[in-house]
Amino acid sequence: MDDAPFSVSEFITYLNQTLEYSYPSVVLEGEVASFKVNQGKWVFFDLKDDNASLGCFLPVWDFRTELVDGMKVRLRGVPKVTQWGKFSFTVKEVIPVGQGSIKKAFDLLKERLTKEGLFDPAKKRPVDIEKIKTIGVISSTQAAGYADFIKIANERWGGLKIQVAHTGVQGLGAADQIIRALAYLNEQGAADVIAIIRGGGSADDLAVFNDEKLVRAIAASRIPVITGIGHEVDESLADLAADIKASTPSNAAQFLTRDRRAEIKNIKAKVASAKQKILSEISTLHTLNSNNIETIKRQIFSRLDSELEKVRSLKRTLERLNPDLILKQGYSIISGKLAPGSTIKIESHDVLATAIVKSISQKE
């Protein structure tokens, strides 16, 4: 008892310094019990397992999910002794773990944020891929989903700038990293669209994308956000808050890039259409010329027919005036002087005769 005594306050401060030094960041897992929110500002609950229980505390503004008693959670925080001497665990981050807890938290938070209008389809902004020059990507560069995104993007199109913010994409701390990356890309303002990419995983792996602060950051992003998280069947609150939800990282890359093969096909089709146009014009001209030739031929033949008819008509007239025809009708041609005693010649249809005029008298 010869040691210099601490004051109670000094001792608690000393204890907390020792705890902070020994346990600067502790991750715990357990079941939530006695969950309550006091005065709308402070969240209290116990974290327990079969044999022990630990009082936990966090300010409501650090609370980023929905909790109810019985949920299994993972916490990151620091142990602390309060000024009243009570041992407590100050929570910095909490995420539900296990499929049942994640689903429950998801449903509760989805309901609350939907009521706030955070997922309102009217707020979704379209993305014109023709105008995209720069894509901001938030992902882990070590992740398979990131590799898929880059592979598909490179296969499909080129000439794009892809700015990659390397972050964690699962577990405690990942949500804050993604939020910082979102803020950074928004501050820089170079990206036309931001893609949040993460390949498939368990419900626990993907739980980070149900973090309330992250969901709000996505909804508040000035730059449109597309998510490509997990597989087609997975749905996160980040997906609901994003402007576009792609089903997978590959699908996100497909959505944001034009298809160079389709573009080449399109260009070839355009040139082929020009060729077709030329052939069509030639065909039209050929038909037109053929028609003109036919018309001219018809006009020539018509004119010929007309002229032929005229000739035939003249011929018929001439034939009617043919003396032989008249003689055949019984007439005769008399030549010589018509005077008594003179000799005249008579030509009938079939004979020639010579006669002497006996007398002449005038017709009455």
Add this chain to the structure above:
Amino acid sequence: MSSTTTNKSTNSKAAEKSLADKIETLNAQIDWFYGDDFTLADASKKYKESLGLADEIEKDLENLKNEIEIIDRDFTK
């Protein structure tokens, strides 16, 4: 901010712009075939030009690369 470029593109924005220009030019050339100025006398020459440009665009498209930049920043802090 400093950054590291891991996959520097051989075809930069300028190439992309040039590609866009070429596609625009090709579209204008194709439009000519359907416009009032079309004549069969000029069509063959115009078609050869379009065909040549289309080949160029195809090569450009096949060779165009993306530029990937990993942002040199620690987002854990």
